[in-house]
Ligand SMILES: [Fe+2]
């Protein structure tokens with residue numbers, strides 16, 4: 337489909353997007369990171385330098401919180417990607433600006449928590465942030481439909497990852513902060529999921545192709561984080577986020593919510609894509625099993 341036709345599709349679903357936006361504003365509870373951060377625990381790093389013995393969380397929980405924070409730190413690039421692919425003077429631009437404002441609080445909250453509770457090396461955290469943001473993030477979206485398919489999956493994935501990291505922390509404040517952020521991600525997810533739902537009503541064949549390309553090549557944001565592989569393996573082993581979780585909590589619910597298997601009125605090519613999408617869970621599970629065997633994880 338030509339670029340203009342994607343813009344026609346955005347126009348066609350704009351009234352629904354405006355409704356989803358209004359519902360989001362109505363539904364999301366405004367919150368303050370400072371209500372959660374344990375400021376009373378904050379101490380001066382100049383007079384009392386950080387030492388690992390001060391940390392209260394397990395190494396894998398600290399890895400997860402730092403990793404999720406560095407991912408959130410890259411927000412300027414995600415904002416730019418949405419700005420690039422979506423019309424600025426429209427409900428899409430309005431959404432991007434609101435979403436950016438909400439996302440920005442996530443890094444504020446996690447960073448404040450980690451520094452006051454001394455659960456990360458502050459120099460290493462800053463060096464990693466600097467390295468991550470200097471590397472940036474280049475999106476691979478071919479069209480605006482892929483933007484929405486990806487953000488739906490990514491928001492759901494970060495919701496799960498933040499929530500699991502908070503649960504595993506086994507510490508009240510970390511649990512509350514990560515749960516609060518996960519709730520935001522859930523609201524974002526509901527918006528993006530709804531946009532794809534409406535796009536599927538409008539032009540199922542074109543939208544299926546985008547959904548397939550995104551889900552078949554899905555990667556969490558954050559690949560530019562130093563030690564990405566080592567950190568993501570640690571999080572996978574700790575069951576904060578791994579391929580099995582990705583299948584059970586992201587891919588399978590999305591296929592069900594979007595009723596992918598029930599779509600009709602498809603071109604012959606789109607019917608093949610539909611079948612390929614429905615085969616994705618089995619493929620991801622095979623990769624999950626290989627990972628679990630390799631690391632001796634019980635399932
Ligand atoms: Fe976030």
Ligand SMILES: [Fe+2]
Pocket residue numbers: 439491520521524
């Ligand atoms: Fe989000």
